[in-house]
Amino acid sequence: MKRIYFLHGFMGTGQTHFEQQIAYFKKEYDIIVMDLPGHGTSEDAAAVEYIEQATVSLINRIRETGPGHLVGLSLGASLAIQVALKAPELVGGIILTGYTPVVPEELTDVMAQQYTYFLDIKQHEPLIAAQFEDLHGTRWQETMQRVLHQMTFRYPTMTKQSLQHLQAPVFILNGMVQEHEVTGASRFQHEYPNTQIHLIPDAGHTANLDQPDLFNHHLNRVLQQSNE
Numbered sequence: 031m032k033r034i035y036f037l038h039g040f041m042g043t044g045q046t047h048f049e050q051q052i053a054y055f056k057k058e059y060d061i062i063v064m065d066l067p068g069h070g071t072s073e074d075a076a077a078v079e080y081i082e083q084a085t086v087s088l089i090n091r092i093r094e095t096g097p098g099h100l101v102g103l104s105l106g107a108s109l110a111i112q113v114a115l116k117a118p119e120l121v122g123g124i125i126l127t128g129y130t131p132v133v134p135e136e137l138t139d140v141m142a143q144q145y146t147y148f149l150d151i152k153q154h155e156p157l158i159a160a161q162f163e164d165l166h167g168t169r170w171q172e173t174m175q176r177v178l179h180q181m182t183f184r185y186p187t188m189t190k191q192s193l194q195h196l197q198a199p200v201f202i203l204n205g206m207v208q209e210h211e212v213t214g215a216s217r218f219q220h221e222y223p224n225t226q227i228h229l230i231p232d233a234g235h236t237a238n239l240d241q242p243d244l245f246n247h248h249l250n251r252v253l254q255q256s257n258e
Contacts (some may be wrong), residue, residue: 032097033060034253037088037106039128039236040177041162041170043070047103047167056108059253062095064088066105068173069166076173080180082134085112092120099253104128105177105239108186111196118197123256125249128235130214131188131221137210145182149176174224190221200225203245205233226252 034055038047042191044063052061066084068076077083088109092098098122104109107129114121133141151174152159162170200222202215206229206239228248233240238249 031057031167033062033096034090034159035062035064035092035100037096037109038069039104039106040181041069041166041174042103043165046165047106047236048101048238051238051246053099054242055126055250055253056244060098062091062098064091065159068169068177074109075169076176078176080177081108081112081186084109085116088113089117089120092117096100096154097122099125099256101124101125101136101249102129103109103183103236108181111188111200112186114198115196118195121198123199123201123252124253125201127175127237127245128208128211129202129204129218130211131218132184132214134210134213141182142257145178147181148178178206188218188221193222196222196224202227203230203237203248203252205230205235205237205240207234211235230251 032128036048038044043065048063052063055061064096065072067074069089074087074215092113098120100110100113102124107126110124110126114124147154166173200218201224202218204211204215206212212229215227219227230237230241230244230248238245
């Protein structure tokens with residue numbers, strides 16, 4: 031299955047979050063880069079029920095283009111799992127990075143503080159706010175608020191019960207710096223044994239950006255294995 035769908039993270043785009051992966055794999059694979067609702071070139075505004083909306087949007091697009099492997103970063107990783115659960119016939123495998131199946135209790139307060147911080151990001155980080163507007167247009171604040179609210183207060187937690195209908199093989203390429211994501215990868219493998227883990231040294235939440243060459247090496251091996 032020589033098709034890859036790249037699913038970007040929060041407030042990114044397919045191109046900005048996966049530029050080096052696109053360049054690396056485009057000669058061998060049919061690369062599909064999609065901007066999620068409310069992001070980049072997507073025509074759809076972000077809905078309050080964001081995970082549900084984005085999942086339906088992705089499934090509809092994949093049905094049009096054809097089955098493939100889903101590579102998801104952070105928010106995109108959560109969505110890759112949702113697509114694989116709801117439309118398994120479309121997914122050859124899912125590759126997750128910057129992912130944890132559950133938010134640790136000790137991070138809930140931190141995430142709530144982060145949510146408040148981002149709501150006032152124009153005051154705290156005007157240059158970042160300007161970048162968001164360049165990428166996503168004037169709707170960027172609504173997108174940010176709706177996606178953050180769901181990922182902060184209604185995170186799509188994955189348990190053994192919620193994964194019981196998952197059929198696709200899972201590969202987790204998390205960075206080693208984020209301890210809760212290292213632990214989260216092990217937890218996911220325990221709940222869903224058809225999971226392989228490759229940890230990327232000297233990389234954090236965005237391992238594909240922090241260590242692109244090493245990430246591409248592992249991703250290439252995963253894809254070759256899946257295509258055998």
